Amino acid sequence: MIKLTVNGRAHEADVEGEMPLLWVLRDVLDIKGPKFGCGIAQCGACTVLLDGAPVRSCSVPVAAIAGKKVTTVEGLEVNGHLHPVQQAWLDHEVPQCGYCQGGQMLTAVALLRHNPKPSDADIDAAMTNICRCGTYARIRTAVHAAAASSQSKRA
Amino acid sequence: MTLTVNRARRTFLKGSAAATGLVVGFSLPEAGAQTGMPGVTGPEINAWVVVRPDNVIIIRYARSEMGQGSMTSAAMLVAEELDCAWKQVKVEYVSVNEHVKRNRIWGSMAAVGSQTIRFSQDYLRKGGATARLMLIQAAAQRWSVSATECTASAGVIHHAASKRSLSYGEVAVAASLLPQPKEVTLKDPKTWTLAGTSVKRVDIPDTVHGRQRYGIDTQLPGMLYAAVAQCPVFGGTVKSFDAAPVQGRRGIKRVFTIDSGKALIVVADNWWRAKEALKLVPVEWDVGANGAVSSESIATFLRAGLNAPSAPTALRRGDLEQAMASSSKQIEAEYYTPYLSHAALEPMNCTALINGSEVDVWCSTQNGEGTLATAAAAAGVPLTQVQVHRSQVGGGFGRRGGSQDFTRIGVLVAKEMPGVPVKTVWTREEDTQHDFYRPVAMYRLKAGLDASGKPVAFRARLTSPSLLTTLLKLPLKDGIDGPAVEGFNEFPYEIANVHNDWAQRDTHVPVGFWRTVGWSQNPFARECFIDEMAIAAGRDPYEYRRSLLAGEKRPLAILDAVAKAADWTKPLPAGVFRGIAVTEPYGSYTAAVVEISLNDKGELKVHRVVQGIDCGYVVNPDNITAQLQGSVVFALTAITQGEITIKDGRVEQSNFHDYPLLRMPEMPKVEVVIAPTGGFWGGVGEPAQAPLAPALCNAIFAASGKRLRSLPLSRHGIKLVKA
Known part of the structure; x- marks a missing residue:
């Protein structure tokens, strides 16, 4: 039995230790925000935060995360308040199909947490997730907007 | 139901080319205005517009949304002619099954060829305009005045002479019982107030909240999961395989081939177990005549x-x-x-459940009708026995329109597991190599x-x-x-x-x-x-x-x-x-x-x-x-x-x-x-x-x-x- 905390809630999963976190979240715990895109940590659709740091959950064995806190896109909204990154994503109409955007937003949240005022170069370096629809221009705009909002400075 | 599978299939296949010639009616629903549409909660004024008593206006969307924004743009054209407030509008997918039963009343369901607006605009705008006329007519009748004395704006009908007004919701039931106007004049686009302005896409909030659901997110009670391997050489088949190495492995339910050996399938209690086991099944392929093509x-x-x-x-x-x-x-x-490969970020997938002659399919599709016809053919049931449950599409780019291979495979897998919902998901490798x-x-x-x-x-x-x-x-x-x-x-x-x-x-x-x-x-x-x-x-x-x-x-x-x-x-x-x-x-x-x-x-x-x-x-x-x-x-x-x-x-x-x-x-x-x-x-x-x-x-x-x-x-x- 593997114990994990996802979005503040404790879960137990009776699974093999080598099962990737992505599939524990999706198929065992029914948390569908993290998406399957490639399975080899290339695309980032499966991105979750592990103790605040973005990881590609398709390539993290669940046994490796014991005692760590997992945040998925479902966990970004707190007490009915959108995270500033989410608000910026809404304001700038970032998503197209939207499949990658949970991972994109989580990556942006992690970036802003340790770098509240990222430059374009910082964004290039951190935002490595693939968007097949090509929303990169709006992602960049939204990351800057989230950084600029006072809420994100507080976050 | 008079359509045969073949006829409907031909219709959908030709749909993209023939869509300009569609005759789309605004047929009146049965008296009482409630239809077989799942989730219809108010009077249907016509096929495109449902007005609820609480003044929520449901505008139907027939094609698919995959990020191209047509769900919003199509509804904007209806709302423009309807003269309702955009904030009243809720956009809902049309039921594909209902579409078939109503003799394709909603026109093409295919989100292909950049067609949604250019080929639907006429009947969408007429849908909005005729609904507006009927709502005005219903108010005029209630007031015993001529409809020509009444105007409508932002979902409210006004009779200026008597300074009376009624909301669309208040006259919706009466309007739904009126005859369909035979002629309607559409607005000059120069007079548009909603269309032509930047409106926020209706599907984006669900995405940003992390509650958007794609075909691959389908979750059903008792659902099993399938991994699929097709012959690496297109057209080849399974010559032999040995399930022994994975028999007794945790979670593995069945190993079998479908479609005359065109694909090898492992079914398990979660997808990771299925796809890991699939790698362990020795398989010999008959690659056919094309093994040397380069x-x-x-x-x-x-x-x-x-x-x-x-x-x-x-x-x-x-x-x-x-x-x-x-x-x-x-x-x-x-x-x-x-x-080139499409490389939609959501890999191909299809969930299907076959219960006797009833077939349910959940998948991300660019063409709900194509999915329905393919599922019916693969399951061997009439079109009306199939329900297609649509969702946001995690990238289409043409991959999820004409081929419908994912539907066919998903249904053939479910056919082997009667009464059990099975979600078949492609690995990225399978997706890239079988596009x-x-x-x-x-x-x-x-x-x-x-x-x-x-x-x-x-x-x-x-x-x-x-x-x-x-x-x-x-x-x-x-x-x-x-x-x-x-x-x-x-x-x-x-x-x-x-x-x-x-x-x-x-x-x-x-x-x-x-x-x-x-x-x-x-x-x-x-x-x-x-x-x-x-x-x-x-x-x-x-x-x-x-x-x-x-x-x-x-x-x-x-x-x-x-x-x-x-x-x-x-x-x-x-x-x-x-x-x-x-x-x-x-x-x-x-x-x-x-x-x-x-x-x-x-x-x-x-x-x-x-x-x-x-x-x-x-x-x-x-x-x-x-x-x-x-x-x-x-x-x-x-x-x-x-x-x-x-x-x-x-x-x-x-x-x-x-x-x-x-x-x-x-x-x-x-x-x-x-x-x-x-x-x-x-x-x-x-x-x-x-x-x-x-x-x-x-x-x-x-x-x-x-x-x-x-x-x-x-x-x-x-x-x-x-x-």
């Missing part, structure tokens, strides 16, 4: 198409041979475009110029596989596959003598509709060659095009608009060069100017893309901007690094490490020019990609003097780097 052998095959003595004609005018022979200068060149690829194509172009450099003769031979023949099993009209010759059959350049033809060369590699289809590749040859002609004539490529488009009002207008926005006549910074191209795809007109620099290490920087569209009428401008921005990314991936190659009959690429997609740092600066001239309805999702490859490669010529006539640029040692 990209080289395909190229040889296509070259024979280029050299064929004759081929079906796409366009002929004047006397090509005579004009070419008497021209003072001839130029000739050959171009090549590769197979329906953008066709490979070769082009031989020749032009004859007169002494002044003006072209008097233009000859194009195209050769490629046929989508219509191999994917849709449709007969070709006069031997021509329309998508294969896009840009060459309707040829805007004013050259008196033209002969464009196409030699069909089908291979065993499955081909399909890939975003922008023939227009994704043909303009590379056409517009680069026009550039070659301009250079041979010693003329500026923009001015040369202008001179050949003098009577072509719309191509000329968008070309001028983009050239102006890009400051074409002004000098560029040292080391920066530009190229231009113009195209006429999917009822719209697009042009692009690309500014680049290229160093001797092959590092290509794209400094600026100016991208323009004239789509006639503009419905949701910010969404058009988003589609044009995205088109640049999609195009740059293909131009710089997109290539599917074949070896030993199978695809060599497997995942994003060897079929890479553009990422954030390579995203160039994009300036969007929306220059609508009105009077027509053009597509938006695909047309913008068309001029980008030639504009970029024309810029590379300007920078380096090298005319690159094959894609992707990685073949030429060129790599896109951050500008």
